[in-house]
Amino acid sequence: MRLEIDVKGNVNVPENPLASQTSRDTFPVTSEAVLDYEERLLRPDAARDDSEVVAAERYYHQATSSSVVNKTATEQTLRDAMRHTIVRRESLPETIYAPEGYFTHGELSLLKSPVSSVAVDRMLPGSFVAVGDRYEVTPDVLCSVMNLTSLDSGKVESEVVEITEKAVRFKLQGEFDASVDGVSTRLRMVAKMTFDRQAATVTWFALAIHETRDISKAEPGFDVTATIRMVRQPMANPAALPSKSTAVRFDAPIPAERLFVELQSRxxxxxxxxxxxxxxxxxxxxxxxxxxxxxxxxxxxxxxxxxxxxxxxxxxxxxxxxxxxxxxxxxxxxxxxxxxxxxxxxxxxxxxxxxxxxxxxxxxxxxxxxxxxxxxxxxxxxxxxxxxxxxxxxxxxxxxxxxxxxxxxxxIHDGARPDTGRPLAGPESSAARVGDRAEAPSASDLK
Missing domain, CATH: 3.40.1000.10 (Mog1/PsbP, alpha/beta/alpha sandwich)
Structure with a gap:
């Protein structure tokens, strides 16, 4: 699995990060990220082969991002010890954690993906099709593929554009309003998808997105365009994943002790x-x-x-x-x-x-x-x-x-954070001593 993400646009920084969603400053941003990993889909023992996948095991061979926010460059990588991960998708956006060790804040942001390789096959129609056939992608599928918490309005339509002995090709287009962890976002998308008939899976997914996300309490808003290229290739045997899959208790929540993150101040x-x-x-x-x-x-x-x-x-x-x-x-x-x-x-x-x-x-x-x-x-x-x-x-x-x-x-592993040069809000009190401004997001946050 290889995922390449290129982003260009603007970050909207709030007037008062504690209380306001009004933008005071806008800064240009560009970013590039690459995630290259092998992935094993995990299901409960009694689950059917066509049931929705709610967990996966990954080994990242490459995970890098580089971004420039307001002329300040940042790079982020993943430590070797953190390449083996588990993905849980009972709720969205999906949750990523390591069976051993803990991610830094920057590493966790790096691994956030705008498109789920686990769910992309759900974009396919559920019946036989012919060239020219159209169908609407259901809201639950859009949320699963795009890692959204909810879909509020809008739709995405898929069209069958070519059928050969080896592949079926689709074109998707639409726009919709959604939310991610309670933050509103609007997306317009155009995509191409290839289904390999022999491998019986989607092997190519290319997506162009324009996304406008509101300012939140945790992150600035943004207005960006992104191109995303996903290449998937079935593997007969794992190259770096353990031969035996890591045990996952599907009848229990993610262990709370695995969900800590190391926050580092450079x-x-x-x-x-x-x-x-x-x-x-x-x-x-x-x-x-x-x-x-x-x-x-x-x-x-x-x-x-x-x-x-x-x-x-x-x-x-x-x-x-x-x-x-x-x-x-x-x-x-x-x-x-x-x-x-x-x-x-x-x-x-x-x-x-x-x-x-x-x-x-x-x-x-x-x-x-x-x-x-x-x-x-x-x-x-x-x-x-x-x-x-x-x-x-x-x-x-x-x-x-x-x-x-x-x-x-x-x-200190996380890359240096961009510095916009001035605070966005004065102190809350003499005790807090806050020269507070919103964090300029990393490349992965903008995905």
Missing amino acids: ERMAGAMMDRRWRMIQDTPATAVLRMIDHDTSIAQCNLRSLVKLPEGKQWTLDAFLSDVRRTLGDQLVQIAGRDERVSSQGLRVLRVVADGKTQGVPVRWIMMHFSDDQGRRLHATFTMSADQVDAFAGNDAQLAESLRFLEPGD
């Missing part, structure tokens, strides 16, 4: 293992911004700041950190709801203060954390959320406290 030289609701929104010399998003609802934000290095062997006390929190929050502070200190599983000393207060009359909870090691390296983390999101937040600061580690240059 500027902070730090990384943490968080669940996939957390996104790295910004990483600049001033601050790194993580945001917890669930179906385009913003639950919490975390700002990371580097602090001046202390002399080796010297540490801050919890009382000193508490005083600093009180001074930072000032009149916004209503009460200190908790404080503690620990040594994390990564060997870092962690100071934690929980504070309740108000910003412009709105009840807010802050969780502030101070990380340090024996070499004097320090990092400050501030979680900010509205009081009504505390239950949904569900103690996610514990994930950061246990998994955050300081990185060496060789530990």
Whole structure:
């Protein structure tokens, strides 16, 4: 399986990423991505051969992307240890995870595909056809092939244009409104598809798309054109996949422990293992911004700041950190709801203060954390959320406290993030210290 994606267009960056879907800036973007992998389709033992495939096992021989956003270049690759993956499609967009190890944020974005090789055969008609026959692709098939959450309106029609002894060729065309994880998108598409009669499968799928996607809480919007070329070739035996398929429990959800992602800050030289609701929104010399998003609802934000290095062997006390929190929050502070200190599983000393207060009359909870090691390296983390999101937040600061580690240059795998040069929103509060702007998407995000 080989998938080549070329994208050109514009990224629409919001006026206020926390509250607005109005575009303030538009930046040009170009990107190229290549995914080359072998794929084994997986079904439950009792499933029929013609039943919908809801899982697959892949080995990526190549996974690369290069993009230029506003004249800033970024490259992304996949580590050798992460080439073996599992794809689950019980819900869409499909979920990709590794049987062993964890993807970085950039790797996970790289493997997002605009077209599913698992589902492309579902584009075929369900009966005998003749040249000139037309049929409409059903909404559930479009969602499955295009990795969409739902189809709201519109249609795609397919026409049989040629039949030979070896192949049947189709032309597809249409436009439709859809959503991806709660974000609205509009697509216009023209495609060509070849069905190999001997192999009994689609071996060629070429697609031209114009997509306009709304700005979301996690990513900027975009207006792009993309060309996608998919080549599929049946294999008698696997080349790199294990000879025996990896066990998948179809009667159970994906194991929660497989759905963590490593968020790396190149500027902070730090990384943490968080669940996939957390996104790295910004990483600049001033601050790194993580945001917890669930179906385009913003639950919490975390700002990371580097602090001046202390002399080796010297540490801050919890009382000193508490005083600093009180001074930072000032009149916004209503009460200190908790404080503690620990040594994390990564060997870092962690100071934690929980504070309740108000910003412009709105009840807010802050969780502030101070990380340090024996070499004097320090990092400050501030979680900010509205009081009504505390239950949904569900103690996610514990994930950061246990998994955050300081990185060496060789530990950072994700490509440098584009820097648009100016923030898109001022601080939410003096505690949050947000010079916030939307993340410029990677090449794969634009697919």
